[in-house]
Amino acid sequence: xxxxxxxxxxxxxxxxxxxxxxxxxxxxxxxxxxxxxxxxxxxxxxxxxxxxxxxxxxxxxxxxxxxxxxxxxxxxxxxxxxxxxxxxxxxxxxxxxxxxxxxxxxxxxxxxxxxxxxxxxxxxxxxxxxxxxxxxxxxxxxxxxxxxxxxxxxxxxxxxxxxxxxxxxxxxxxxxxxxxxxxxxxxxxxxxxxxxxxxxxxxxxxxxxxxxxxxxxxxxxxxxxxxxxxxxxxxxxxxxxxxxxxxxxxxxxxxxxxxxxxxxxxxxxxxxxxxxxxxxxxxxxxxxxxxxxxxxxxxxxxxxxxxxxxxxxxxxxxxxxxxxxxxxxxxxxxxxxxxxxxxxxxxxxxxxxxxxxxxxxxxxxxxxxxxxxxxxxxxxxxxxxxxxxxxxxxxxxxxxxxxxxxxxxxxxxxxxxxxx
Amino acid sequence: xxxxxxxxxxxxxxxxxxxxxxxxxxxxxxxxxxxxxxxxxxxxxxxxxxxxxxxxxxxxxxxxxxxxxxxxxxxxxxxxxxxxxxxxxxxxxxxxxxxxxxxxxxxxxxxxxxxxxxxxxxxxxxxxxxxxxxxxxxxxxxxxxxxxxxxxxxxxxxxxxxxxxxxxxxxxxxxxxxxxxxxxxxxxxxxxxxxxxxxxxxxxxxxxxxxxxxxxxxxxxxxxxxxxxxxxxx
Numbered sequence: 001x002x003x004x005x006x007x008x009x010x011x012x013x014x015x016x017x018x019x020x021x022x023x024x025x026x027x028x029x030x031x032x033x034x035x036x037x038x039x040x041x042x043x044x045x046x047x048x049x050x051x052x053x054x055x056x057x058x059x060x061x062x063x064x065x066x067x068x069x070x071x072x073x074x075x076x077x078x079x080x081x082x083x084x085x086x087x088x089x090x091x092x093x094x095x096x097x098x099x100x101x102x103x104x105x106x107x108x109x110x111x112x113x114x115x116x117x118x119x120x121x122x123x124x125x126x127x128x129x130x131x132x133x134x135x136x137x138x139x140x141x142x143x144x145x146x147x148x149x150x151x152x153x154x155x156x157x158x159x160x161x162x163x164x165x166x167x168x169x170x171x172x173x174x175x176x177x178x179x180x181x182x183x184x185x186x187x188x189x190x191x192x193x194x195x196x197x198x199x200x201x202x203x204x205x206x207x208x209x210x211x212x213x214x215x216x217x218x219x220x221x222x223x224x225x226x227x228x229x230x231x232x233x234x235x236x237x238x239x240x241x242x243x244x245x246x247x248x249x250x251x252x253x254x255x256x257x258x259x260x261x262x263x264x265x266x267x268x269x270x271x272x273x274x275x276x277x278x279x280x281x282x283x284x285x286x287x288x289x290x291x292x293x294x295x296x297x298x299x300x301x302x303x304x305x306x307x308x309x310x311x312x313x314x315x316x317x318x319x320x321x322x323x324x325x326x327x328x329x330x331x332x333x334x335x336x337x338x339x340x341x342x343x344x345x346x347x348x349x350x351x352x353x354x355x356x357x358x359x360x361x362x363x364x365x366x367x368x369x370x371x372x373x374x375x376x377x378x379x380x381x382x383x384x385x386x387x388x389x390x391x392x393x394x395x396x397x398x399x400x401x402x403x404x405x406x407x408x409x410x411x412x413x414x415x416x417x418x419x420x
Numbered sequence: 421x422x423x424x425x426x427x428x429x430x431x432x433x434x435x436x437x438x439x440x441x442x443x444x445x446x447x448x449x450x451x452x453x454x455x456x457x458x459x460x461x462x463x464x465x466x467x468x469x470x471x472x473x474x475x476x477x478x479x480x481x482x483x484x485x486x487x488x489x490x491x492x493x494x495x496x497x498x499x500x501x502x503x504x505x506x507x508x509x510x511x512x513x514x515x516x517x518x519x520x521x522x523x524x525x526x527x528x529x530x531x532x533x534x535x536x537x538x539x540x541x542x543x544x545x546x547x548x549x550x551x552x553x554x555x556x557x558x559x560x561x562x563x564x565x566x567x568x569x570x571x572x573x574x575x576x577x578x579x580x581x582x583x584x585x586x587x588x589x590x591x592x593x594x595x596x597x598x599x600x601x602x603x604x605x606x607x608x609x610x611x612x613x614x615x616x617x618x619x620x621x622x623x624x625x626x627x628x629x630x631x632x633x634x635x636x637x638x639x640x641x642x643x644x645x646x647x648x649x650x651x652x653x654x
Contacts, residue, residue, distance in 0.1 A: 186554035224555050323552040323561055360556060372557045377441035384562035385552040386441045 029057040030346040033116050033126040035106045035285055037062030037090060039069070040132030040315030040331035042418040047339035049097040055347055059100040059124055061116065065089060067419075068159035070190065071328045072411055075363060077156075077167045078200030079207075086159065092420035109289040111309055128342050131297070131306075132315040132331065133283025134158070135189050138295065141279035142182055143254035152257035153274040156197075157189060169273045170201060176211040177272035180262050182253055183218040184277045187296075189317045189326045191224035192372070194277055196362040199229065202237040203365055214241045215271075217264050219251035224325075225362060225372055231393045232364035282318035296320035301378035302354045303341035304334050313338040322382025323374075330358045332414055337378075354378040361407035367397070369404030441562035443543065444508065445536065450544025453537055460527075463548050472527065479549035479559040481506050483522070495524035498604065502627035507559055511545070512538055513625050520616035521626060523604065539563065574615060576644035583649025586642055589634070596653075607653040614647035 034045045037060055045060040052058075066087045075081040093099040102124075108117035109129070116124045137147060137155070145153060156166040170179060179201055183194045198214055205212040214237075223229075233241045244250040249265020255274060262269045281295035291297045291306040297314040298307040299321050306312040315338055316331030324330040337354040344351035359373030374388030391403060454463070460472035467474040473486040484492040484500035492500070499522045504510060514521045515538045517531040532538050550558035590606065598607045606614075620626040621635035622643075638646070 186551070191554055191556060220554075222550065222555060224557065325553055325556045358556065374552060374556055374560075377562065379441055379443050379562065381443060382561075384441045384443060385558075385560040386562045387560060388552070388557060390557040 029055060030127045031057045031059070031125060032128045032130060032342060032346070033124050034058065034060045034130040034132065035062075035116065036132035036134060036283065036315075037064075037067055037101075038132060038134055038316065038331065039071075039328035039414070039418055040317075040335045041130065042067075042090070042093065043332045043335035044130050044132065044313075044315060044339050044342075045099045046093055046097055046418065046420055047336055048342060049093070049099045051339065051349075052343055052347060054098060056343070057100070058098070059102060060090065060093065061102050061104060061106050061118065061124070062090065063103060063105045064160070065103055066160075068163065069328065069411075069415065070157070070159045070193075071414075073156070073159035073163045074193065074197045074200045076163060077170070077197065078203045078363065080200075080363065080366075083164060088415055088419045090419065096420055106285050107288070109285065109312075111289065111311070114311060127311070127346060129312045130315065130338060130342070131283075131286060131289065131291075131312060131318065132335070133285045133318050135280040135282070135317045135326075136284050138279040138281050141184075142276050145182075145255050145257065145276045145278060149257040152260070153255060153276045155277050156275060157193075157277050157280075166273070166275060167204075170204060171208065173205075173209055173212055173272045175209055176213075177209065178213050178215060178269065179205070179273040179275065180215045180217065180269065180271040181275045182255065182262070182277060183216055183220070183223075183250075185219045185251075185279050187326060188277070188280045190360070191325050191327075192229075192360050192362045195223060195225065195229045196364075197275070198241060199232060199237075199362070199364045202233065202240050205240070206237060212240070215262075215269065216241070216243045217250045217253045217262065218243060218245050219253075221245050221247065224360070225370055225390070227393050228370045228391055229362075229364065232368060232370075236365040236368070280317075282314075286314065286318050293320070301380075301383045302337075304338035305341070313342065322376075322379075323385040324356060324358055324376055324383050325360065327358055327360055328414065329360065329410075330356070332417060333357055356383055359410070361403065361410065363404060363407070367401040367404055369400055369402075369407055370395075371403055371407070444546055444561060444563050445539030445541070445543035447540070447543040447547055449537075450540035450542065453541045454544055457529075457541070463545060467548075475545055476548045477550065478506050478511070478545055479508070481549075493525045495522045495604075499627060504627040508542060508546075508563065510625060511542055513620060515541065517613075517616055519613045520620050523609075523613070523617065573619070573640050574612065576615075576640055578611070578641070578644030578646065578648030580645070580648040580652065582642070583645035583647070586638075586646050587649050590646070590650075593630075606650055609647075609650045611647040611651045614650055615643055618643045618646070 032048055034041045045058050048056055049058045066089055069086045072081055072086050076083050076086060090101040094101045105119040106116050107119045114126050154162050154166040156162040181194060198216060202214055244264060252265040254263045255276060260271055262271050262274055282292055282297050286292045286297045291308045291312060297318050299314050299319045300307060301321060304313045304315055306314050315334045317326040333356045340351055343349045356376040359371055361369055361371045363369050370391035372390040374385050376383045376385050460470055461475050462468055462470055463475040467476050469490045473490045482500050483504040484496040515532050518525060518527050518529055546561055552558040593603050594606045598605045618635045621631045624632050
């Protein structure tokens, strides 16, 4: 590597960090710690390791050994995927890319010392820290519900055991029973997600419990792909799904998990399954790091650096960045921009203008896929939407089938891009 | 910004600026400029229809579709029926010269020449429409690259006789006596308004597939000729 000014600054920073933790930096390489192994973190770790050819020491901290993607977890509920098909391990990141994968929780960040403390006691020094922790839930967002109640009223908005539990509860519903969803307020992870879920629940119920009903209490007057979902619900599941928006009290909701009741604007319903998706905020490690403003971590659009600490980059759902929806695709796209910026800072590699994109596919019923997507660019102020597209109502079956097949290709592609 | 490393990044960022999205405009400036609209239009929390319709959610909204209780002009109702949707380019064209985009509206506004002022107003209005973070299909908040109508095109002097000849095609649908049932009248139309309107069809700013097709094959000279002719018709 030729030594230019930027590289000098990078290694200078690494050398400074070395003084505080000489044992862990024997090779003198700049160190990047990535917290969170989802669409943002896994992608960032892989790109940093891959594109720096070993010149950066990359550590990925992720508590779970088997990671289940939130995207496509609705398809598991609908019976279109096995749970195992959306589970991934970090083996290839470690073996083929040389990422140090540490299965532990990050429980503290010291921004002055530039260290991350893990639950197991280890302290990891960093030159750059990438936080991609996803979401946590806002306390008391739905009166009566708390995370302690998540086994009675699952959110299933972090994939894995919660998704399995929700599906099992739906399968155990009495004949003609009621599945209710409490939909979240904006902004939240995966804007079309709750409505794709309702579609998949309807698909499942239609086969095993066709007289069952679905009720959605929603605080929002409008949601993503609304016309497409409503058209699809009418077409495939006529009469099964009832959506209650804020005009009819959908924003005034409380639950009683012990009684299994849902109160919508004073009307109490007995429910057999209650899928509570509460209001969301950045994963709590962002709060611990002191880089949040309100519920989210604001970032510099061109680099995904925290607005509060230039040594920390934040990715994905946890950020407030502007126009990009909180999605796995967005996080993956942002991760590549951040990885490029980090390499540029630490190694002096070339940095190109940040370009972002997103597409969200949703499945409404068998072979009935729809999508919405956009391209984004960084302005000083925010990541701004430049152009976009959305599926149209009334599209023919062949196009919808092709859209669904496209989503299968995307899933294979993005998970390979994340996990190698 | 940050330290030296970040300053280096910023320099690279600047060099790439030409290909980057530009914010629509300055919403703070726009809020002040909106003073010239606020006599008729409300926007923001609790906005209601007044002399003109409220402008909440205007981006991505179909023309003449806001409220059951607002009576739109015939021109706007037609534009809405033809498929005019208020995206940034349409709103910009409408603010620049309302008559270019929609004829015969009740909006008594001559237009705003300064593109920056229009951009600022639109940036202000954009705050009160859907956010793409929540509804990804919501209209962009960045300004797209524009195609301007060049001043030479506007300055062309049309050949009235040639215009009369060309107009025979128009008169199949647009009745020569000025009757506007079903299809709008185009007689006695001021030249410049005619020219910008035809170019708006040609650039597919104005909706209506037939007019987009008709205007699409007219040259700049032919549009000028038609404009010269139709201005003189009674």
